[in-house]
Amino acid sequence: MNEEVLINSKMGKRNPFTVPQGYFDQLTEQIMKNIPEDNIQDNSEENIQTARIQPMKPAKKAIMRTLRPLFYAAACTCIAVFGIAAYNHLNKQATDTQQLQSNIVTVHSYSDSYIEEATDYAMLDNDDIYASLLADM
Amino acid sequence: MMVRQYSEQLYWQVRRIVLTHEDSNDVLQNAFMKAWTSLDTFKGDSKLSTWLSRIAINEALDFTRKQKNHPLQSTDDEELGLANQLMADNYFDGDETEAQLQEAIAQLPDVQKTVFMLRYYDEMKYSEISKILGTSEGGLKASYHIAVKKISEFFKHND
Numbered sequence: 001m002n003e004e005v006l007i008n009s010k011m012g013k014r015n016p017f018t019v020p021q022g023y024f025d026q027l028t029e030q031i032m033k034n035i036p037e038d039n040i041q042d043n044s045e046e047n048i049q050t051a052r053i054q055p056m057k058p059a060k061k062a063i064m065r066t067l068r069p070l071f072y073a074a075a076c077t078c079i080a081v082f083g084i085a086a087y088n089h090l091n092k093q094a095t096d097t098q099q100l101q102s103n104i105v106t107v108h109s110y111s112d113s114y115i116e117e118a119t120d121y122a123m124l125d126n127d128d129i130y131a132s133l134l135a136d137m
Numbered sequence: 138m139m140v141r142q143y144s145e146q147l148y149w150q151v152r153r154i155v156l157t158h159e160d161s162n163d164v165l166q167n168a169f170m171k172a173w174t175s176l177d178t179f180k181g182d183s184k185l186s187t188w189l190s191r192i193a194i195n196e197a198l199d200f201t202r203k204q205k206n207h208p209l210q211s212t213d214d215e216e217l218g219l220a221n222q223l224m225a226d227n228y229f230d231g232d233e234t235e236a237q238l239q240e241a242i243a244q245l246p247d248v249q250k251t252v253f254m255l256r257y258y259d260e261m262k263y264s265e266i267s268k269i270l271g272t273s274e275g276g277l278k279a280s281y282h283i284a285v286k287k288i289s290e291f292f293k294h295n296d
Binding site (some may be wrong): 003004006007010011013014015018020024027028030031032034035104121128 | 140141144145148149152156158165166168169170173211230231232234238239246257258268271285287288289292
């Protein structure tokens with residue numbers, strides 16, 4: 001490129017800027033002074049690479065993502081167990097009610113026959129009693 | 138340490154944009170602060186040096202934009218011209234031609250200015266510059282070509 005050659009021939013690539021003496025020796029310290037202490041850590045490139053491999057927030061997300069099916073499975077199991085327990089409980093209640101009802105029916109039938117017999121007996125008049133006594137003799 | 142390893146390289150990248158030592162020092166401090174606070178956003182899809190360069194250069198360009206919008210220098214300084222201001226700067230060791238080159242570079246749009254400095258002075262590859270500026274290599278080549286043309290025209294006019 002002709003223009004680039006022209007610029008290069010006019011002034012080369014020399015850096016015309018300078019800094020105060022010893023500036024770069026103190027620069028690191030000066031920068032570190034301005035960084036809040038809780039942020040200061042060993043930020044060497046190696047450590048940053050390691051931190052990148054195991055980042056805190058993404059790791060939490062990854063754990064949640066891995067555990068999500070387990071949470072769903074646990075929730076389904078809980079619902080199933082609760083459902084079965086509720087069904088058994090209701091079924092048992094229904095059986096007890098049925099049994100109680102049949103007992104009541106038995107008591108009822110027993111009571112009815114007894115009452116009928118008692119009523120029949122009560123309805124006997126004197127003639128019937130004499131006839132019965134004579135028949136036994 | 139990250140600061141010790143990259144501070145000098147970043148300083149020069151900032152200095153070529155900002156031009157004065159005091160401002161470059163402030164911009165570099167801010168750039169490192171930003172890098173520290175957003176270290177967890179560094180994804181590792183580029184080199185750490187590239188990521189830091191992006192932060193520092195953006196910070197430097199922001200600074201120059203703000204300076205253009207709200208110039209702190211006096212009117213006398215403005216009339217003096219950038220080349221003359223540089224010649225009066227204790228931390229500028231160049232001659233008049235070099236000061237004029239810096240003035241010519243400072244007048245370029247941001248991308249042209251940055252790509253010229255990274256390519257011309259640091260001899261950085263276009264692929265690397267592309268990662269820093271987030272611009273395609275083709276676009277950068279075009280920008281560099283335009284920048285070189287403008288600077289050479291600036292010299293021709295001042296000869």
